[in-house]
Amino acid sequence: MIKLNLPTYSFKLKSKENKTLIFDKFRKKYVLLTPEEWVRQHVASFLLEEKKYPVSLISIEKQFLVNNLKKRTDIIIFNASGNPEIMVECKAPTVKITQETFDQIARYNLKIKANYLFVTNGLDHFYCQIDFENETYIFLKEIPKYIKKTF
Numbered sequence: 538m539i540k541l542n543l544p545t546y547s548f549k550l551k552s553k554e555n556k557t558l559i560f561d562k563f564r565k566k567y568v569l570l571t572p573e574e575w576v577r578q579h580v581a582s583f584l585l586e587e588k589k590y591p592v593s594l595i596s597i598e599k600q601f602l603v604n605n606l607k608k609r610t611d612i613i614i615f616n617a618s619g620n621p622e623i624m625v626e627c628k629a630p631t632v633k634i635t636q637e638t639f640d641q642i643a644r645y646n647l648k649i650k651a652n653y654l655f656v657t658n659g660l661d662h663f664y665c666q667i668d669f670e671n672e673t674y675i676f677l678k679e680i681p682k683y684i685k686k687t688f
Contacts, residue, residue: 538570538572538575539572539575539630539659541575541576541579541630541659541660542659542660542661542662543579543580543583543659544579544582544583544586544587546578546579546582546583546586548560548578549567550570551567553567556569556570557569557570558570559574559575559578561578561581561597562592563581563592563595563596563597564597564598571629572629572630572631573611573627573628573629575629575630575659576627576628576629576630576657576658576659577597577611577612577627579659580611580612580625580627580655580657580659581595581597581612584612584614584623584625584680588680588681588682588683589682589683590614590623590683591683594614594615594616594617594622594683595612595613595614596610596612596613596614596615597611597612598610598611599613601645601648601649602648603644603645603647603648608645610624610625610626610645610649611625611626611627612624612625612627612655613625613649613651617685620650621649621650621651621652622651622652622653623651623652623653623654623655623680624642624645624646624649624651624653624654624655625654625655625656625657626638626641626642626645626654626655626656626657627657627658627659628656628657628658628659629658629659630658630659630660631658632658633658634656634657634658634661634663638656639654639656639663642654642656646667650669651667652666652667653665653666653667653677653680653681654667654674655680663676664676664677664678664679664680665677
């Protein structure tokens with residue numbers, strides 16, 4: 538797999554039936570190592586290690602319905618109240634991030650209602666904060682770090 542524009546992490550890999558699998562510590566199982574999965578595992582580790590989001594708030598490939606169609610988000614980070622805070626869309630490194638990519642995550646977010654969107658192919662990263670009141674988004678230089686709320 539190619540080097541991504543993210544920190545390097547150690548992953549458990551194994552081979553089964555001539556296919557490479559990677560251990561997903563969030564789903565607690567081995568999954569097929571595809572280029573998109575390589576990006577997803579790096580981004581999830583980045584959010585955990587660099588941005589300090591607790592593993593308990595990170596969900597990988599969460600299923601939901603849009604117009605009675607089953608869809609999956611790559612990564613959702615929930616806040617302490619259990620509401621979606623960040624939705625991440627991962628693409629393979631060979632997939633260019635386009636307006637269509639943003640349209641996809643924006644459609645998903647009509648249902649999810651996350652406060653931040655993060656779109657990446659592992660090489661290029663785009664972050665934005667949703668302004669629900671004005672129905673727009675604000676591009677950011679980076680995704681915010683986790684801040685533990687005390688009551």
